[in-house]
Amino acid sequence: xxxxxxxxxxxxxxxxxxxxxxxxxxxxxxxxxxxxxxxxxxxxxxxxxxxxxxxxxxxxxxxxxxxxxxxxxxxxxxxxxxxxxxxxxxxxxxxxxxxxxxxxxxxxxxxxxxxxxxxxxxxxxxxxxxxxxxxxxxxxxxxxxxxxxxxxxxxxxxxxxxxxxxxxxxxxxxxxxxxxxxxxxxxxxxxxxxxxxxxxxxxxxxxxxx
Amino acid sequence: xxxxxxxxxxxxxxxxxxxxxxxxxxxxxxxxxxxxxxxxxxxxxxxxxxxxxxxxxxxxxxxxxxxxxxxxxxxxxxxxxxxxxxxxxxxxxxxxxxxxxxxxxxxxxxxxxxxxxxxxxxxxxxxxxxxxxxxxxxxxxxxxxxxxxxxxxxxxxxxxxxxxxxxxxxxxxxxxxxxxxxxxxxxxxxxxxxxxxxxxxxxxxxxxxxxxxxxxxxxxxxxxxxxxxxxxxxxxxxxxxxxxxxxxxxxxxxxxxxxxxxxxxxxxx
Numbered sequence: 001x002x003x004x005x006x007x008x009x010x011x012x013x014x015x016x017x018x019x020x021x022x023x024x025x026x027x028x029x030x031x032x033x034x035x036x037x038x039x040x041x042x043x044x045x046x047x048x049x050x051x052x053x054x055x056x057x058x059x060x061x062x063x064x065x066x067x068x069x070x071x072x073x074x075x076x077x078x079x080x081x082x083x084x085x086x087x088x089x090x091x092x093x094x095x096x097x098x099x100x101x102x103x104x105x106x107x108x109x110x111x112x113x114x115x116x117x118x119x120x121x122x123x124x125x126x127x128x129x130x131x132x133x134x135x136x137x138x139x140x141x142x143x144x145x146x147x148x149x150x151x152x153x154x155x156x157x158x159x160x161x162x163x164x165x166x167x168x169x170x171x172x173x174x175x176x177x178x179x180x181x182x183x184x185x186x187x188x189x190x191x192x193x194x195x196x197x198x199x200x201x202x203x204x205x206x207x208x209x210x
Numbered sequence: 211x212x213x214x215x216x217x218x219x220x221x222x223x224x225x226x227x228x229x230x231x232x233x234x235x236x237x238x239x240x241x242x243x244x245x246x247x248x249x250x251x252x253x254x255x256x257x258x259x260x261x262x263x264x265x266x267x268x269x270x271x272x273x274x275x276x277x278x279x280x281x282x283x284x285x286x287x288x289x290x291x292x293x294x295x296x297x298x299x300x301x302x303x304x305x306x307x308x309x310x311x312x313x314x315x316x317x318x319x320x321x322x323x324x325x326x327x328x329x330x331x332x333x334x335x336x337x338x339x340x341x342x343x344x345x346x347x348x349x350x351x352x353x354x355x356x357x358x359x360x361x362x363x364x365x366x367x368x369x370x371x372x373x374x375x376x377x378x379x380x381x382x383x384x385x386x387x388x389x390x391x392x393x394x395x396x397x398x399x400x401x402x403x404x405x406x407x408x409x410x411x412x413x414x415x416x417x418x419x420x421x422x423x424x425x426x427x428x429x430x431x432x433x434x435x436x437x438x439x440x441x442x443x444x445x446x447x448x449x450x451x452x453x454x455x456x457x458x459x460x461x462x463x464x465x466x467x468x469x470x471x472x473x474x475x476x477x478x479x
Contacts, residue, residue: 008261011310015317022324025331034413035330049415051378052463079463090333098418100462110462 035092042085042093043074050098052079058162065123065171069096073160073167078104082112082127082169101129103165108132108195108204113140115177122174126152128193130159130166136198138168140208142188144179150188152176236274236288240267243292250302253309262305270295334413341435345412348438349383352406355440356388360402365390366478375405375456375469382409382417386456389471391447391478401447401454403471405430408438419467422460450475 009017029035036042047055055074063069069084082099102110111128126140140152152172159166179186195204244263251259270291277287295301338345347354353370368390375384388404403425407416415436423430425443432441445454451473458467 008265010308011313011317015313015320018317018320018324022320022327025324025327029327029331032413033411034334035327037327037330045415048379048381048409048417050418051382051465090330091337092330092334102462102464104464 036094037092039070039085039087039093042095043072043083046081046083046095046098050081050100052076052081052100055079055081059160059167063171065173071169073169075103075162075165078102080129080167082125097125099125099127101127101167103129103131105129105131107206108135109138109193111138111193111208113191113193113208115174117174124152124172124174124176125169126154126172127169128167130168130195132195132203134197134203135166135195137196139194139196141190141192141194142177143190143192144182144186145189146186148179150176236271239288239292240270243270243295243298246298247302247305250299251306251309253306253311253314255314258309266295266301338413338437341437342412344435345408345438348406348408348440352385352387352404352440355406356404357390357402357442360392363392363394365392365402366399367391367474369474371471373469373471375458375467377417377419377467378463378465379417381411381414382407382419384417384420384423386469386471389473391473391475399447399449399451401445401451401471401473403443403454403456405441405443405456406439407441412437419458419460419465422465423456423458425456425471426454447473 026037029037030041033041033045036045043055043057047053053076055076057072057074059073060070063071063084066084066086069086071082071084074081074083080101080103082097082101083095084097085093085095087093097114097116099112099114101112109128109130109132111126114125114127116123116125126138128138130138136156138154140154142150152170154168154170158170159168177188178184191208193204193206193208194202197203241263244266247266248254248259248263251262254262270288273294274284274287274291277290278284282290356368357365359365368388370388371386373386375386377384384405384407386403386405390402390404392400392402394400405423407420409416416434416439420430420434420439420441423441423443426445426447428443428445430441430443432439434440443454443456447454453470453472456469456471458465460466
């Protein structure tokens, strides 16, 4: 009895076929957005949730305090987004912390401040967009009821520069917000942000966004 | 040549013993040839060796059958079919040269990636299993979450509606699905607007704009997960007030969305 001839696939053909299947699965995943396999997918998800136009990453660096996280600054025409990404083996790339700061401002700075709590302690995040060449440093000012004052100063040399624009993002340990004697019992009653010129003169002062 | 010798040897043996089972002999001879070819395959996997062996076997067998159909003696046909294959060492080595380690490993890596991605996707679907029913309720039947009464007070008026709040990306749905009017014990009126929000893509997350949503200046409350939100907004209204206003105002992106929600006093007895 004659057997039916079946042409055997070469290794190359098998590999290419497997690649085609993988490409189809990746395409399906991209369309449905089930898992962010690439960091840009997590960024797209963040943009969709935040309802902002597509962004471009201009700066990223591993987070010093949050293991596995990459801090990332992405911008579009209107806003700067301070965000963090991390890859999880069980769920792909995920973003957390997405803070929007306006780039479309007439003030010398647009700014944000955020307290973040983590399992192993918290962090205070200071971030913003510097809109004026005159701003040599940015100062966050906290004053407690008993007169205790703490400040966080972000100087020019720690700015993130991109195409003539300047941004900053500084994270401090949560102990910054501890009152020296009362700890968490007391919270600052005054929170201000100041933009200072090179001579230390205040050129902008406003309440802190939180 | 070793192969020729082997075939001649086999033929002599066949002639000496006429009782010999022809089919079994042919099978053994084909198999021996195949094994010899396979012994020269250094880069082939076990599966590839078995596959090639089967292919060669089939080829010899069908060649012999074709010769028999042309009138050849079956034994002669089988011997010729083996001889026609050529030297086993040359066939084996030539085949081995064609085997690329690159494509073999490439295939393995791609398969591993495929399985990993498939598992990740299935894992994500399974992860959300507790949320699916609420997501589908948000999408198709949100009314189950509207109050039928509040603290024993039935609404004066309650109407199901489908008012969509436009979102900048168009990828989320914010829908007002029911509005009610209550009269409180002090005689004042309260409007409650029920709203649901979900991403159009069931694997997406809910919009951040909900954080900036108010009704006549009051924020809403409700229950939410990563992918949907059921909110209700409550505001005091004057008797006969025609509508309340839902507002989304996000300063940082200069987003402002206003939607009028009509109130119907005519149906109130």
